[in-house]
Amino acid sequence: MSQDATVNAGDIARLAEVGRAAVSNWRRRYEDFPQPVGGTASSPLFSLPEVEAWLRRYGKSYAVSPGDRVWQRLRQIADDLRLGEVLGHVGAFLLYRRRDPDGWARLSQAPDLAERLPDAVAAATTGLPRPPGDDPADPELFRQVAAMTERYGDAGTFEFLCERYVEVHSRRLSLTRPDVAALMTRLVCPGASSVLDPACGLGTLLISAAEAGGGPRLLGQDAGEVPAVLAALRLLLRGRDAVVAAGDALRHDAFPGGQADAVVCDPPFNERAWGHEELVGDPRWQYGMPPRGEPELAWVQHCLAHVRPGGLVAVLMPSAAASRRPGRRIRANLLRAGALRAVATLSAGGPDLWLLRRPEQGGRRPGTLLVADASDAEAGLELVEAAWHASLSGRDQPGGSRSVPIIDLLDDEVDLSPARHLTPHSDARRYPAARDRFEQAAGALLAAIPDLEVLADGGPDWDGSQTSVAELAKAGLLAVHHSALREVGERDRDDAVPVLTVDDLLSAGPPSGWTAPAPGLVRVRAGDVVASPVTARVADTGGAVLGPQLSLLRPDPERLDPEFLAGFLRFTLGGARPHLGSSRADLRRARVPRLPLPGQRTYGGAFRRLLAVEDGLREAAALGDELARIGLAGLADGRLRPRG
Known part of the structure; x- marks a missing residue:
């Protein structure tokens, strides 16, 4: 070293x-x-x-x-x-x-x-x-x-x-997303005189709690000695009154009997060795002994045990914790006691945010559970905050959320997954515009179909003479260039160069990659034929550089029509059947007919229209999916009805 x-x-x-x-x-x-x-x-x-x-x-x-x-x-x-x-x-x-x-x-x-x-x-x-x-x-x-x-x-x-x-250490450390941390602490920490995080990591949630008006006393614990020290120092250097202890909070609680005004927690998920055998009969399990495979329900009850009566808890949970059968008894007890107040899906695949309030002696128990799904909402995490405040004040819930009667949840499954209890709300007003867009795309698709004649003798329409890309290059009719790039990055500097990728070529989209200026980059010009291992098309615009796994053929347009060349390459690379054992066609060995330029242009025009049909099919399929989705949801929720 x-x-x-x-x-x-x-x-x-x-x-x-x-x-x-x-x-x-x-x-x-x-x-x-x-x-x-x-x-x-x-x-x-x-x-x-x-x-x-x-x-x-x-x-x-x-x-x-x-x-x-x-x-x-x-x-x-x-x-x-x-x-x-x-x-x-x-x-x-x-x-x-x-x-x-x-x-x-x-x-x-x-x-x-x-x-x-x-x-x-x-x-x-x-x-x-x-x-x-x-x-x-x-x-x-x-x-x-x-x-x-x-x-x-x-x-x-x-x-x-x-x-x-x-x-x-990005792969070893699990940090709460900043926007999620801010949401959690905004919901439960304002006005709290003390905030606890029993699995604090580097202190992300406690720092967010301080910024959200929580404190002045911040308490934390983490199983790792180094994270606990770093979390304490981050808080103390900010001038906060903080106590952070090292040790597993489930096995070695650093604050036994202590109760904070608010608790926030992003606990470790799916840890089987969480102390199931050691903690049988622990007084924290007021809602039931957590099953061996449900450590997250142990963390929920630990948090409730450490918040004062009437205090709020925000804890992140895996999505499966809302529906797994072993945990249904504890979920039911949390609902009956009025402890669990909301379950919100934050992103596709999780995590979910559970909001809880420790029941007060003689307090009124809620009759509903708030469920919300921000994973596919334009408002994002703001939907959860709006739904929570609407629930507290008794106002109507925004779209993507609902107050579900607890009695409807206490069945054999006690499934609290928001998606199960939310009917997708349609935007029925978009239906006419979606129909018009689909009709326009379908009309353009029909208009693009070329008029092709079936030859009586089985063809082909040329004398059978063919040549290869390599021979065309040798004769000076085109130049062949291959990309030197091996990876594509994001735009992280002002002079970054746009990169055309394989996916861009397949979707007919604009350049989506970026790279730094460097010698040897192959820049695409309008009229160039860009080829991947499976397809080829003529570039409409220039300026981007050639991305990984792409090749560029630059024909002399006075002697070789680009659309003619691209059409035959598309067939060779993606439409023809390669020989058994061949992984992909050899671009330089691809063959095209020998035709005079006027004949090339006639074939090139037909190829261009067929490519427009391919692209139009993708667009029409996407618009058709949108039309069907809006129509189905609108009929199902009563916002649309059939005419007549």
């Missing part, structure tokens, strides 16, 4: 302000691009000084911010598995600096800083969770961190480094 600071491909892309695809292209095309000095084959690491030198040599602009300098030094000190520990020590240092800035000003000038700093940090953070592992004895790191705070502030510095940490 190099002793230099190291960067991965994503870091290089960020520093040079290009996409990841550009970095991959540099590695492939430039023999002198720095070789990996560590990491793995799928995620190599490169020496930062070597990368900087290479970028300078090729005149490529780049900027290494103070934050990136600190981050690379952190990665130089610790491998990915220990990054969280070292980051925790950096956070503790920032908290010490925040609490004792004068002490740091004096200590930073001391020649024995490495020996004295750990004790100073420990003294200033007494009673707070300690980061695991040894303090990194690197005075220069802490001086760089202190300098970084001049630009970002203490909390901003730690947030910057935490974001980089999350990027490195």
